[in-house]
Amino acid sequence: ESGFGHDLTPEMIYRYSRHLLLPSFGVQGQSNLLKSSVLVVGAGGLGSPALLYLAACGVGRLGIVDNDVVELNNMHRQIIHTEEYIGRPKVKSAAAACRSINSTIKIVEHKEALRASNALEIMSQYDLVVDATDNAPSRYMISDCCVVLGKPLVSGAAVGLEGQLTVYNYNGGPCYRCLFPTPPPSTACQRCSDSGVLGVVPGVIGCLQALEAIKIASAVGEPLSGRMLLFDALSARIRIVKIRGRSLQCEVCSENASFSKEQFQEFDYEKFTQTPLSSSPLKLNL
Amino acid sequence: ESGFGHDLTPEMIYRYSRHLLLPSFGVQGQSNLLKSSVLVVGAGGLGSPALLYLAACGVGRLGIVDNDVVELNNMHRQIIHTEEYIGRPKVKSAAAACRSINSTIKIVEHKEALRASNALEIMSQYDLVVDATDNAPSRYMISDCCVVLGKPLVSGAAVGLEGQLTVYNYNGGPCYRCLFPTPPPSTACQRCSDSGVLGVVPGVIGCLQALEAIKIASAVGEPLSGRMLLFDALSARIRIVKIRGRSLQCEVCSENASFSKEQFQEFDYEKFTQTPLSSSPLKLNL
């Protein structure tokens, strides 16, 4: 015990000194962070900066779920991976990078695809979830699982030269299905792998996801719940708009809904969205 | 020659395929990037993500200026550095990280403090400059040098829970002195080292600096010139405001001004701002 009403070690005090100096963050915010656990689903374009900043800031336990391997065509945006990891699992590469910048926190590797069959078990181990995936079925599945488990969800997306960010299922706020009760036609779901993406665009959104996760985990500031950030990189325009609250008709989160763990595990997200959970390789002829 | 009107190698086409797929970026944008050179001044909180994304995206030649060593209390925000580099020069650490994610571009290490005496020689080797420094005299010096050399400047700053971003000296737009002809009282110049900073705040601003540099280097999109982005992390509010154009009274960039290379080299920026160019160590008692 330091005798100053906190349980930070001298090394922590030194490492996180710039956080401790902040009157509105301080020792309490840092202690909250160190006691928190965050799961990042996807170690790709969004997950790269989100994981690095969450590891650096001192989240106590940081989980990474991913089942892909690092490819050369990821390198233009997935800055957590180095060339030497090409061909090896992203979750290994990302975990190694996180450990190399902060050896004092716990990093947990989940080298598997998140599916309705394993999501409850994995996500229940964390206080909050960061959705850094790249497809519609995963987004519905992660949101539904967060509702079932009562966890806040920091959701980011980026395609082309645009990005979007919001916090779902936080403190009575809306879930993903409140906004999007019906899935879009599968032809409307652009992926980075098909449509391209300017690498730094998921960089900006992933950083903002880390920020929202830090605010929730430290209980400091006003999370982006009931609001959505819309980012247009080309024109350098950012809009933060007010979105609907929790829907009384929501089939998953409304008081009248009775979406159970069992129903979740049996729900066919690929059929619901008519989109596969994993992406197909790209062919490009120039 | 590939016969497709560009000089990208098959490896480049694969590495940057997600950029090439973007109709508004494409082969032309990527070719412009690969031919460009960018100097990042400062490998700290802003420089970390800016350098990683500039290296990843394929800027042809990327320069890093810094004279500090990596310290443990940098690690909460300076995600380009790993623990194994603590005590060693930031420029070495940052260059190694950039090379590890993109071995195909040229990384140039300038292990020295940027001063009026060496700035012209260093900055003249690059097409554009990213100001990722942490003090007022450096900001005046870098802007003045960009005006003298006719280079665009991507300027970011972050302290506490706020960040700011704009592009100076671009295409007839204002320079730093047009906005701030008189330096602020030195007591008004908060530094991260004195006042603290939430690590991910310079992360967001540094990513946005990389984006603006990429837009200028690739000649794609509308850079943030004549506008300034104001970021408030705690409330998740972002404003993009219209700022003044080039000032007719500016002592450095206006048509009537005659600020020469010689005057620049002799200008005492520390005296002008009553602030030292390098920061002093921090003492924190908890």
Next chain:
Amino acid sequence: MQLTLEFGGGLELLCDSVKIHKVSVEPQNGAEMLTMKDLLTWVRTNLIKERPEMFMKGDTVRPGVLVLVNDCDWELSGQLNTTLEDKDVVVFISTLHGG
């Protein structure tokens, strides 16, 4: 009345890749007010150049499109019944899934 219409998240591809449209739209059939229902019909006729099914489904926008009137979700202002005023800004944006 003068309106600014913005398309994003890929919807701009349906209108010649132009994101921002400054338009003048009057109430239809002698009505006094212009509603979002009227505006959707007008947009479908005058701005959407291809694949209208990617913009509308039935008499409303297709699933996955957010509609914002003056930076506010149209669910909060009455959806199709939202009435518009001069200089309003209406954004149509497709939700993104990539990362």
Next chain:
Amino acid sequence: MQLTLEFGGGLELLCDSVKIHKVSVEPQNGAEMLTMKDLLTWVRTNLIKERPEMFMKGDTVRPGVLVLVNDCDWELSGQLNTTLEDKDVVVFISTLHGG
């Protein structure tokens, strides 16, 4: 008239660390219009709780402070002579140097 005043970049520390102030300010001395010059005097008297020299110098803001009226640099609207209207948003923000 009702105004929203916002302080940032550390200036909020001069007013009890409150960033956003919804205030009611009327034109002074029987004048018809409220100018930014009047508003600065009002802010100095009513909101600034400490170190006023960190906010003003002479009759204007100190060097390093940007003033924005409705998201626009006050240099573009006449600086101290800018006239204000009901519901205007005025931002005072200190430039940051850190990184």
